[in-house]
Each structure stands twice: as C-alpha cells, then as structure tokens.
Amino acid sequence: MGLMDQVELPQPVKYVFNWGRKYSLWCFNFGLACCAIEFIAASTSRHDFIRHGVIPFAHGPRQADLLVVSGTLTDKMAPAVKRLYEEMPEPKYVISFGSCANCGGPYWDSYSVTKGVDQIIPVDVYVPGCPPRPEALLDGIIALQDRIQHESLKDRIAGRRLDPVTLGADAPLALEGR
Amino acid sequence: MSDLDTKERIQPGTAPGEDVAFEIHGDGDFPTADMSLSIGPAHPATHGVFRIVLEMDGERVREARPVIGYMHRGFEKLAEYRDYRQIKALVNRHDWLSGFSNELGVALAVEKMMEMEVPDRAQWIRMLIAEWNRILNHLMFIGSYAIELGAITPMFYAFREREDIQHLLESATGGRLHFTYNQPGGLKIDLPKGFLRESQRLSTVVRERLPDYFDLVLGNEIFQGRTKGIGPLPSDVALSIGVTGPTLQATGVAEDPRVTEPYLKYGEIDVPVPVGENGDSFDRFSCLLRRIQASLDIIDQVHDHVPPGPVNSKLPKMVKAPEGATYVRTENPLGQLGYWLESDGGRTPWRLKMRTPSFSNVQAIPYLMEGVLLPDAISILGSVFFVVGDIDR
Numbered sequence: 001m002g003l004m005d006q007v008e009l010p011q012p013v014k015y016v017f018n019w020g021r022k023y024s025l026w027c028f029n030f031g032l033a034c035c036a037i038e039f040i041a042a043s044t045s046r047h048d049f050i051r052h053g054v055i056p057f058a059h060g061p062r063q064a065d066l067l068v069v070s071g072t073l074t075d076k077m078a079p080a081v082k083r084l085y086e087e088m089p090e091p092k093y094v095i096s097f098g099s100c101a102n103c104g105g106p107y108w109d110s111y112s113v114t115k116g117v118d119q120i121i122p123v124d125v126y127v128p129g130c131p132p133r134p135e136a137l138l139d140g141i142i143a144l145q146d147r148i149q150h151e152s153l154k155d156r157i158a159g160r161r162l163d164p165v166t167l168g169a170d171a172p173l174a175l176e177g178r
Numbered sequence: 179m180s181d182l183d184t185k186e187r188i189q190p191g192t193a194p195g196e197d198v199a200f201e202i203h204g205d206g207d208f209p210t211a212d213m214s215l216s217i218g219p220a221h222p223a224t225h226g227v228f229r230i231v232l233e234m235d236g237e238r239v240r241e242a243r244p245v246i247g248y249m250h251r252g253f254e255k256l257a258e259y260r261d262y263r264q265i266k267a268l269v270n271r272h273d274w275l276s277g278f279s280n281e282l283g284v285a286l287a288v289e290k291m292m293e294m295e296v297p298d299r300a301q302w303i304r305m306l307i308a309e310w311n312r313i314l315n316h317l318m319f320i321g322s323y324a325i326e327l328g329a330i331t332p333m334f335y336a337f338r339e340r341e342d343i344q345h346l347l348e349s350a351t352g353g354r355l356h357f358t359y360n361q362p363g364g365l366k367i368d369l370p371k372g373f374l375r376e377s378q379r380l381s382t383v384v385r386e387r388l389p390d391y392f393d394l395v396l397g398n399e400i401f402q403g404r405t406k407g408i409g410p411l412p413s414d415v416a417l418s419i420g421v422t423g424p425t426l427q428a429t430g431v432a433e434d435p436r437v438t439e440p441y442l443k444y445g446e447i448d449v450p451v452p453v454g455e456n457g458d459s460f461d462r463f464s465c466l467l468r469r470i471q472a473s474l475d476i477i478d479q480v481h482d483h484v485p486p487g488p489v490n491s492k493l494p495k496m497v498k499a500p501e502g503a504t505y506v507r508t509e510n511p512l513g514q515l516g517y518w519l520e521s522d523g524g525r526t527p528w529r530l531k532m533r534t535p536s537f538s539n540v541q542a543i544p545y546l547m548e549g550v551l552l553p554d555a556i557s558i559l560g561s562v563f564f565v566v567g568d569i570d571r
Contacts, residue, residue: 030220032227033249033567034274034355037318044337072567077227077248080219106268109259110252131355 005157014153021065021091022148023053025141028064028088030081032071035098035131039070042134052141061087066144067121068137072100072107073114085121091156093148095140096123099130106130118164126166140167212240215552219248225322226566230543232555239555242547244540249570257530262288262362262497265530269517270356272534273568275318276511277356278311278347284530285360286441287506287519291499292362300364300489301442306377306480307347307359308442309473313384314343315511316424316466316473319563323463324395326560327404332395339384346380349373362497364490374481381477384470391467405459409546409558412457419545420538423513424465425562429457435509447479459561466563498525510535512563536568 009017029039042049043056050056058064061084073081085094096117099105104115117123124147127140143165151162218229227248233241253272257265269284270277282304289296321336344354350369351357359366395401411421413429426433432451436444452468454461499521507516513535520529539562546558 031225034271036226037274037355040333041337041341044334044341046337046341072249072251074248074250076250077219080227080248084220106271107251107256110256112250112252133354 004153006154008152008154015149017153018149018151022145025054025066025093025145026058026064027054027056027066027068028058028061028084029056030067030069030071030084032069032073032077033098033100035070035100038131038134039068039097039137042137047134047138049138049141052138052145054141061085062089064088065091066093066095068095068097069101069117069121069123070097070131072105073117073120074112075114076112078114078120081117082120091153093124093144094121095125095127095137095144097127097137097140098132099128102126102128122161123164124161126164128166128168136167143167218245225326225560228540228564228566228569230559232547232552234552237551239547239550239552242544242555244543246537246540246569249566251567251571253571254530254532258526258528261525262499262527265527266360267356267358269532270358271567272532272571273510273512273515273536273565274355275315275565276311277353278307278351278359279508279510280515281358281360282308283506283508283510283515283517284519285362286508287504287517288362288497288499290504290506291502291519291521292497294363295491296364297488297491298443298485299368299487302480302484303365303369303489304360305442305444306477306484307350307357309476309480310343310347310377311357312473312511313470314340314347316470317343319466320391320395320463323560323563324401326556327401329395329398329401332391335387335390335394339387342380342383346373346376349376361490361493363493364488366490368489374484377477378481381474381481385474388467388471388474396464396467402460404553404557405463405561407456408459408554409550409561410456410458411542411546415545416457416542419541421513421542422538423510423535423563424469425462425513425539425542427451427469428454428461428465430455435507435514439507441506441508443483447476447483450475459557462561462563496525498523499527507533512536512565512568513539532571534568534571536564536566537571540564540569 031039067085096102101117104113107113125140125144127136129136147162213234215232215234219227229245229248231243231245232239253268256268260268265284266281270281273280317336317340321333324332348354350373351359411429413431416426416429430453432453434451436449437451450472452465452472454465501521501523503520505516505518507514515535516533518531519527522528543562547555
C-alpha cells in the first residue's frame, strides 16, 4: 500500500477515498448452508444488492474485498474458510450472515459445528436470523458501508479494527425495564 | 486458532488418509501420468461445500471420488436431545431447500407411532404446502444448474417465481425457507384468510411463466449440446445404487411414493409422474421441469378439496411416542426421504435415522463420471441434484 499505511490521509481525501471504496465491494460469498440461498435471493432482482454497490461475482478470494460467511461452519470446513480469508487482500471485511456463522445457531450443542466463525477469523458485522431475510443482509451491508466511510485506512492496514457491529443489538429490547 | 494448520489439514488432491500414487499410462512417445484434481470444498460448481477428487488422464476423468462430510452437523445425534415438537425445527434444515417436506416426514412418523388422527383439512393443506415447497426446490436447481453451465439469466427468472411463492408461504407459515408449520397431529395454525384464492392465482401465474424455462433453458442449443447424451444412467444401475427422485425418474422408472404407497391424501387425486428415457443430464433436467408442471397439477386439484374444519388435534402437554419403532418414507423434492424413528417411551426419540435422497443420489457420481471429459463432469455434477446438507446431515 506504500504511503497509506504510514500517514493519515487528509480528511477530504479520506472522505472521497472511502466513499469510493464503500460502493465497490467485491463480494466473495462463502455459501455454506441455508443462508446461502437467502444470500442469492438478496442478489437477485427482488432485493438486488448490486444497487448498493456490492458485486457478488468475485472470481475468487484474491479479487474480493468482502467475505460473506453464510451458513453453518463445521470443524472440517473451518481450515478452508481460514485459508480463503487469508488469501484475500487487505483491507478486507467479513459479514457473518446467519445464526450459525454467528454462534452455532440451532447446532449450539453439536459435536461437529464450530460455534461461530469469529473463532477463526475477525468479523465486522453480525447479521442475526435463521436464516436472516435478504433485507437483513442489505441492512448489514449498509452498516458495513457506514463503517468504511468513517474508517481510517492507516489503522485498518495496521490491523487495528473497530469493534464488530451486531445488527439489532443497539435497539432497546421491548422487555427491558420491566 | 493456531492449532488449525490449514496446510496440514487440506492437501490438494488427496482425500484424508489417502496417498496419491502417480501411474504412468501408455508407452512409446506419449506416456501420460494421472493428475489429481480436487474440486471444492469451496467451488462455484459444487453449489455448497461438496468436494470431489478427480483422477484425470489429460482431459478425461479416470476416477471420481466424492469427499463428503464438510457439512456434517450431527442431526441424528441432536435429534436425540430434542423433544418431538422441537425436532421439526431441526430436520427442516438438513435439506434446506425443502424444509416443509422434511418436517412432514417427522410429523408423519410421530403420528404413526402415537396412532393420532389428523384432521382432513390439515392433511390437504400439508399437501398444498408440500407441493409449493417442491416447486421452490426445483426452481432453485433450474437456476443453479444453468449457472454451472454458464448461463446466469435463468437464476433471475427462477428467483422471480421463488420470491412470489415464498411470499405466499410466508403469509401462512411465517417463514421463507424453514416453515416449521407442521406439528404432530396437524398444523401449527390455520391458513390466513384468502390464502387459497391467492394460491390459485399464483398457480396460474407460475404456469403461464413455465414456458419461459422450457424455451430459454431446455430449448437452448448450447444447453442441449452440454447435456444431451452426457452421463446416461441405466435404470438397473440407478435402482441398485438406490437413486431416487427426478434422477431415477429420468431413467424411465416411475417410482414415486405418492403413487406407489400414498400418504396424506395423495391416493384420492391424480398424481402425474413425469419420466425420461435415457437418464442423461438432459432428461434429468427436463424431468425436474416437468415435475413443476406435475406439482402445479396437484396444487390445482388440492384447491378443490380443502374442507373446512380444524387443522390440529389436541396434544398432551408432553408429546411422548410409545415404545417401538417406525419407518416413514415420503417423496421429497429430490427423492425418497425416510425416517426411522425409534422410541423408548421418553420425551425424546431414542434414535432418528435419516435416509436422505441426496446421499443416495451422489453415490451415482463415481459411476457417471468415469471416462467423461472434465466439462461434462461439471454437467453431470449439477444434474445429479443434491443439497450438501442433505448428504452430510
């Protein structure tokens, strides 16, 4: 990356730079299970996340900026996910799509399921649901784009990440305070 | 996680615990050596995390070895720790494209063990939703198979219909993929008002749009060139392997539990079973398309039959199946699904064995791929319709 990992960009340059980055997210879909179907549904005409600047046709991890892990991660599959993540160039982002990728979901007591993809790779946005609706993925993408807009690329390349966002966690629960 | 050394665990071209020996074939000026080609577990052509190791002699496949287990989630074990009402939320996820049909199998098995009477209305509605689910499943494969052969457009057509059908089913069940609508003794809740009218309307819409697929995909010259005569499966081989569903029907065998041993109310209506001739990739795909038509025919008949009345029977506070065992087989979208349910009288099953259609169907892959060219191997892989979660459970 040269200069960018050593000096902080001036604010106007950073703004334009991040604005350009957030609307050209080449997305590598790691379709593992049911959630992959909802991911495809989000990419087709009814929901169409290409209008948000997410391009779902990355040829492989080496051309991708965004990894969407959608589905159950098993212990047998985990090394492959880690390897594909490591093949992606920095700066790279991860959306954990669906309860299984977040925490194991309905297989929380299974002997062969990794309880959350964040055990092996860092996650930027968690999208809860089993499977989440395509709208939830769109919401997650917008949350990620919001982060990218306010991000310092210098920090990102140096490996300093912001805390992950969990969709729906910021909203107060209806039961709270009772 | 440092103990997951990726280079240790995944070696290209080898299945775990196997060594690859390179044999030299032929003599004279052009001796050739086999090459191992590992496709998957993350590969666009395998739609899922299916892995297949091909021993290649040049461009020809000498031997194909499916490596399964990347999506093993331990359903059979987990089912022993869920009570009979919770199982349905588990089993509709093993074949994630046909959630309703899966939970239907478990509900039928529990009802059979408890000798429960299911109201007529519930049975007809189950058939209606199961057939819509079948169409959802087949549409997905129509889209994904075309993508594997290099055509992106059919996927957008397929999802146009899928979204409409999912919207319809969501209005009744609350789910888009996993409906969790069955329960032992009937259904969770009754249909919303106007559901049948909407379902009728949608069935005519989907029927009107079906020629799009016949013309766009099946009538396409490139599609025909990639699939006609590729991977023919003789019916005797298919039967000996245990292949079922559209893959078996494409070989000319009209085997379908909805006809041969009807469950629900399939015995009271006319169930068309489309069959193919050669059992090649083209036939398998065309069977899939014609099965959509058949399902629409069933749906139209069901609309005239749904009686008024209750949709569920009163359940005890704790559903407990009596001691014993039972086997229920149903026609899932991809083939025959069997549940072997064994109970010791407790609140959870003692054993739930699944006979999933995808697992049996992929057993035909080594036979089909022997000696074919590499692009044809992709054509075969896509046409033996499977869902990875259904293979590995």
